[in-house]
Amino acid sequence: MQEIVDRLTASDPGSETARTLVLPYLNHAATMLESGYATRADIDAGMRFGCGYPVGPIALIEGLGAQTVIDGLTELHAKTGDPLHVPAPILSDLAGAAGEAETTPQLRHGVTSIGVVGTGTMASGIVQVFAQAGYDVTYVGRSQDKLDAVVGYITKNLDRAVAKGKLDEDGKSSVLERLTGSTEREALGGVDVVVEAIAEDLEIKRELFRDLDRIAKPGAILATTTSSLSIADLAAQTGRPGDVVGIHFFNPAPIMKLVEVVSAETTSPEVAETAKALSLNVGKHPVSCGDRAGFIVNALLFPYLNDAIKLHEDGGGSLEEIDTAIKDNAKLPMGPFELLDVVGNDVSLAIEQTLFGAFGHQGWAPASTLEKLVAEGKLGRKTKAGFHTY
Numbered sequence: 001m002q003e004i005v006d007r008l009t010a011s012d013p014g015s016e017t018a019r020t021l022v023l024p025y026l027n028h029a030a031t032m033l034e035s036g037y038a039t040r041a042d043i044d045a046g047m048r049f050g051c052g053y054p055v056g057p058i059a060l061i062e063g064l065g066a067q068t069v070i071d072g073l074t075e076l077h078a079k080t081g082d083p084l085h086v087p088a089p090i091l092s093d094l095a096g097a098a099g100e101a102e103t104t105p106q107l108r109h110g111v112t113s114i115g116v117v118g119t120g121t122m123a124s125g126i127v128q129v130f131a132q133a134g135y136d137v138t139y140v141g142r143s144q145d146k147l148d149a150v151v152g153y154i155t156k157n158l159d160r161a162v163a164k165g166k167l168d169e170d171g172k173s174s175v176l177e178r179l180t181g182s183t184e185r186e187a188l189g190g191v192d193v194v195v196e197a198i199a200e201d202l203e204i205k206r207e208l209f210r211d212l213d214r215i216a217k218p219g220a221i222l223a224t225t226t227s228s229l230s231i232a233d234l235a236a237q238t239g240r241p242g243d244v245v246g247i248h249f250f251n252p253a254p255i256m257k258l259v260e261v262v263s264a265e266t267t268s269p270e271v272a273e274t275a276k277a278l279s280l281n282v283g284k285h286p287v288s289c290g291d292r293a294g295f296i297v298n299a300l301l302f303p304y305l306n307d308a309i310k311l312h313e314d315g316g317g318s319l320e321e322i323d324t325a326i327k328d329n330a331k332l333p334m335g336p337f338e339l340l341d342v343v344g345n346d347v348s349l350a351i352e353q354t355l356f357g358a359f360g361h362q363g364w365a366p367a368s369t370l371e372k373l374v375a376e377g378k379l380g381r382k383t384k385a386g387f388h389t390y
Contacts, residue, residue, distance in 0.1 A: 001063045002063075008064060009064065010329075013325075014324065014328055014329055015329050018325045018329035020311060021304055022326075023073050024073075024363075025303070026069055027069070027073055027084065027086075027087060028084070029043055029047075029056075030057075030090050030091050032296070034089065037296075039288070041102065042289065042296065043300075046297045047296075047297065047301075050297040051301060052333045053333075054332075070092070084363040105274075105277040107277045107278065107281075108273050109193075109271070110192060111192045112136065113193075114130045114135045114138070114193050114194075114195065115139070115188040115194040117194065117198055117212075119141035119142070119146035119147060119150050120198075121251065122225060125252050125254050126195055126197055126249055127139045127179065128157060128175070128253070129249070131154070131175045131178040134178075135178065138188060139180070140181075140184070144183065154175070154179070158175060159172070185211055185212070185215055189217060191220060192220055192221065193220065194222050194223065195224075195247060196209070196212070196222070196226075197249075200229065202229050202230075202233065206233070206237050209234045213238035219243070221243055221244075222238065222245075223245050223246065224245075225246075225249055227248055227298060230264075230291060231245065231246045231263070231264040242266060243268065244264065244266070244271075246261065246264075246291070248261075257285045258285055259286045260287055260295045261276050262295055263289075267291075293355055294351070294355050302348065302352055305336050306352055306366065319387055323336065341381050341387055341388055344380050344382060345379045346374050349374050352367075353366055373386060
């Protein structure tokens with residue numbers, strides 16, 4: 001922490017570039033805390049476990065000193081006039097926002113079996129996570145080939161673990177024996193929790209939740225892994241809105257530690273608590289948040305990435321200079337343009353559009369360069385060209 005504080009308060013050009021991007025991110029995190037959307041512990045854990053950041057934003061504010069952050073934002077606002085750069089009122093009394101210590105969540109519903117809908121990378125990873133934790137998993141896909149691909153994905157991951165000495169052959173066999181694939185959704189009728197991990201398309205998910213409402217047994221939890229769509233909307237497709245919750249895994253699910261547990265206003269507290277306890281049981285770090293665009297991580301990450309593009313557009317540094325400034329001074333694992341290319345510029349643009357539409361902050365309007373790259377098909381690493389060339 002102290003090295004980051006020292007670098008972010010230094011007077012060299014790289015430090016100034018990093019401050020220009022980090023201060024609005026810290027302000028947004030403070031605003032998120034002030035609104036009661038999430039606790040300081042969950043905001044910090046979200047960015048540490050979801051993005052691999054060395055320190056969470058609220059802890060960094062305290063490390064820098066709230067007054068230092070206020071002074072930096074005030075100076076930035078004088079230059080930009082952007083309302084998003086006005087220091088959040090909570091910064092003046094951050095110590096008063098500590099909140100109560102959280103208790104360990106408990107399973108309020110009995111959970112021994114899991115259902116997963118989907119056969120893509122995210123769904124396959126979720127199947128593996130639950131099976132490795134000892135749960136029987138029934139997964140549903142559109143064809144036998146897709147079901148076989150799930151087993152192939154998991155087998156490859158388990159073989160890698162065996163080769164590294166992290167798992168033996170008996171352990172591998174035990175995991176695979178817990179898997180049951182089906183091309184019929186009716187196979188989910190007896191499971192305790194259904195996790196939906198299909199295409200990020202609202203109409204497709206709505207149809208699925210209407211069907212799950214028909215199929216799933218009374219008391220079963222219906223969860224979605226959506227990263228951007230409304231939990232309340234999906235819950236409204238069912239006659240059991242209290243049983244619907246967001247359980248947002250991060251990709252790749254077997255590796256990433258974070259799970260965002262997202263509650264709509266209709267979600268029962270017992271269901272949300274069970275989702276958190278279940279996440280802990282499978283070795284993840286759950287954080288709680290409400291049902292709004294971006295949840296914790298994307299809502300903090302993507303405006304910062306968008307700001308980096310706009311800083312470059314305004315002559316604030318080359319791509320390499322900005323990437324280097326962030327890595328050297330904020331000690332983030334990747335520079336913003338490197339990360340955009342890994343995420344995919346099309347995915348990044350879609351998230352930016354969602355955030356802009358939901359919150360209406362003019363400062364969050366998608367950067368023109370991002371729109372241009374997507375229009376040109378330069379989506380990042382997956383197309384060998386984006387902000388950088390591969």
